[in-house]
Amino acid sequence: MSTQSCPFARTERSTPNRVPKRVTFERDPVFAIIDEAPIVHVGFAMPNGQPFVIPTIHARKDDRLYFHGSTQSRLLQAIASGQQICCTFTFLDGIVAARSAMHHSMNYRSVVAFGTGQLVEDETERQEAFRRTVEKLIPGRWENCRQPNESEAKVTAIAALDIQEATLKVRNGPVADIESDLSGPHWAGVIPTRLSYDSPQPDSNLANDQTIPDHINNLVGGPSASRH
Amino acid sequence: MSTQSCPFARTERSTPNRVPKRVTFERDPVFAIIDEAPIVHVGFAMPNGQPFVIPTIHARKDDRLYFHGSTQSRLLQAIASGQQICCTFTFLDGIVAARSAMHHSMNYRSVVAFGTGQLVEDETERQEAFRRTVEKLIPGRWENCRQPNESEAKVTAIAALDIQEATLKVRNGPVADIESDLSGPHWAGVIPTRLSYDSPQPDSNLANDQTIPDHINNLVGGPSASRH
Numbered sequence: 001m002s003t004q005s006c007p008f009a010r011t012e013r014s015t016p017n018r019v020p021k022r023v024t025f026e027r028d029p030v031f032a033i034i035d036e037a038p039i040v041h042v043g044f045a046m047p048n049g050q051p052f053v054i055p056t057i058h059a060r061k062d063d064r065l066y067f068h069g070s071t072q073s074r075l076l077q078a079i080a081s082g083q084q085i086c087c088t089f090t091f092l093d094g095i096v097a098a099r100s101a102m103h104h105s106m107n108y109r110s111v112v113a114f115g116t117g118q119l120v121e122d123e124t125e126r127q128e129a130f131r132r133t134v135e136k137l138i139p140g141r142w143e144n145c146r147q148p149n150e151s152e153a154k155v156t157a158i159a160a161l162d163i164q165e166a167t168l169k170v171r172n173g174p175v176a177d178i179e180s181d182l183s184g185p186h187w188a189g190v191i192p193t194r195l196s197y198d199s200p201q202p203d204s205n206l207a208n209d210q211t212i213p214d215h216i217n218n219l220v221g222g223p224s225a226s227r228h
Numbered sequence: 229m230s231t232q233s234c235p236f237a238r239t240e241r242s243t244p245n246r247v248p249k250r251v252t253f254e255r256d257p258v259f260a261i262i263d264e265a266p267i268v269h270v271g272f273a274m275p276n277g278q279p280f281v282i283p284t285i286h287a288r289k290d291d292r293l294y295f296h297g298s299t300q301s302r303l304l305q306a307i308a309s310g311q312q313i314c315c316t317f318t319f320l321d322g323i324v325a326a327r328s329a330m331h332h333s334m335n336y337r338s339v340v341a342f343g344t345g346q347l348v349e350d351e352t353e354r355q356e357a358f359r360r361t362v363e364k365l366i367p368g369r370w371e372n373c374r375q376p377n378e379s380e381a382k383v384t385a386i387a388a389l390d391i392q393e394a395t396l397k398v399r400n401g402p403v404a405d406i407e408s409d410l411s412g413p414h415w416a417g418v419i420p421t422r423l424s425y426d427s428p429q430p431d432s433n434l435a436n437d438q439t440i441p442d443h444i445n446n447l448v449g450g451p452s453a454s455r456h
Contacts, residue, residue: 013278017300038320038421039334043281045273050241053271053281053316055338072245088281092266092423097444101362101373102380106267110283134329138419145329145414152330175431186373187441188431191366191448193266195320196424203403203416213415216325220419 013114014165022169030166033111034060037089038137038195042067044078044085052078058087059132063163065115066129071157079117079159087113087161093172095191099181107172107190117161129158140215197221241342242393250397258394261339262288265317266365266423270295272306272313280306286315287360293343293389294357307345307387315341315389321400323419327409335400335418345389357386368443425449 007025008014016023024030034040040058045051054075059066065087069076079085094107120126130153134142148156175188197220200212235253236242244251252258262268268286273279282303287294293315297304307313322335348354358381362370376384403416425448428440 013274013280017302018298038323039318039336041269041271041281041283041316041318043269043271043279043314045277045279047277049273049275049277050312050342051271051273051279051314052241053269053314053340055269055316055318055336057334070246074245084278086271086279086281088269088283090267090269090283095266095365095425095447097366097369097373097428099374100380101358101370101376102384104362104365104369104373106285106365108267108283112281114278130329134332137323137332137334138325141325141332142329145325145332146327146409146412148329152328156330174429177431177433181374182433184374187438187444188434189440189444190429190431191444192426192429193423194426195421197323198420198422200325201402201418201420203405203418205405205410206416210415212417216415216417216419219323 008163008166011165014112014167016167016169022171024168025166026168030111030113030168031060033089033091033109033168034058034065034113037091041088041090042075042085043088044075044083057133057137059129059136061128061132065161065163066120066132067159067161068129068133068156070155076157076159079161080119082116082118085115085117085161087115091195092193094193096175097187097189097191098175099177099184099186099188103175103177105171109168109170111166111168113163113166115161115163117159120158120160125160126153126158129160130156138215138219140218144213144215236391236394239393242340242395244395244397250399252396253394254396258339258341258396259288261317261319261337261396262286262293262341265319269316269318270303270313271316272303272311285361285365287357287364289356289360291391293391294348294360295387295389296357296361296384298383299385304385304387307389308347308385310344310346313343313345313389315343319423320421322421324403325415325417325419326403327405327412327414327416331403331405333399337396337398339394339396341391341394343389343391345387348386348388354381354386357388358384366443366447368446372441372443
């Protein structure tokens with residue numbers, strides 16, 4: 001069995017204190033969430049303890065996440081510094097309207113991943129990270145756009161973060177009211193939610209006869225759009 | 229002019245290093261994002277510097293955010309400790325497909341708020357936080373569900389966090405390709421994205437003749453659903 005197919009280690013920081021039945025450490029379902037999530041919330045702390053949480057775009061290869069940006073950004077600097085980083089990927093899947101105020105909840109899937117990073121200097125890996133980032137945003141896009149020239153590549157920093165532990169927590173399913181509330185007068189149910197992609201808005205500078213390409217239509221009709 | 233109508237202070241931690249034109253510190257647009265966002269990503273650091281980013285549900289009154297949960301949860305403990313907290317609220321509004329790989333982007337609105345908190349002990353304020361949390365999840369729900377009894381209230385901790393600074397950053401609008409790419413062969417445009425609410429799924433234990441109430445239908449057809 002390769003390391004890649006083993007679950008992530010269950011450590012003190014990666015084990016939530018609450019509702020253990022909702023938790024898994026298996027790599028495949030963790031990676032599925034990371035790959036489906038269009039954005040990640042990256043957490044880091046300054047030396048004085050001040051936390052920051054910054055939303056950004058990510059890409060993944062095996063246990064490694066890639067981030068891109070300016071070397072001036074706090075986020076890139078924090079990852080490049082090698083300090084501990086927390087990356088959280090969240091889907092809101094539904095609003096759970098229970099009969100009791102107490103049992104209102106949300107259906108969700110969220111991955112909390114811990115790791116440390118560094119700047120990527122190797123040009124081949126940098127190119128691969130650029131490609132994966134564009135492909136993460138829109139699968140099939142890399143071969144359908146003008147790829148970075150030397151000066152564009154030069155101004156873009158790439159940082160890599162190696163996931164040390166990761167935890168997937170899921171709440172799904174119906175309302176969980178207590179027995180004595182079931183006969184009460186209140187409506188109860190789940191309102192499913194999802195990130196939906198609407199019709200593409202072509203750029204005003206496009207030639208009039210340019211149709212929307214397949215890779216864009218696939219994004220709109222893709223897995224996130226048809227989840228429910 | 230009351231404090232409430234003043235912008236948040238522009239400090240070192242609340243001023244992004246990049247793209248200042250996308251930033252505002254005004255309270256009203258900051259609060260609009262906080263109130264529309266169904267979830268928040270809360271960041272805090274352990275004494276050893278280990279950062280955590282946890283998604284959760286929030287409610288707001290003026291500059292104060294409310295969080296609820298178990299006193300065992302790391303999140304509640306961190307807020308209750310009075311340490312610095314970062315709360316980030318993010319909407320993904322679109323995928324920006326530029327002709328050049330370099331100018332791919334996302335349309336988004338995100339608020340990064342800093343502050344410190346404490347446990348709420350006052351029973352009146354706790355009740356108000358319960359009410360606001362349920363109303364945040366589903367407007368109109370509080371009067372249409374079974375409100376917490378004494379033992380339910382007792383097991384739920386409420387923490388309050390007072391926002392000291394907050395920053396709203398927005399990217400919207402069309403593709404921003406460079407002139408020399410405009411005549412290229414590649415399609416370009418924006419694919420709008422939004423959080424959508426689908427048809428409510430009534431609980432299987434409901435009486436057959438119980439119709440979906442207005443406050444649930446309003447959520448499905450509400451502002452987030454009809455944004456685009």
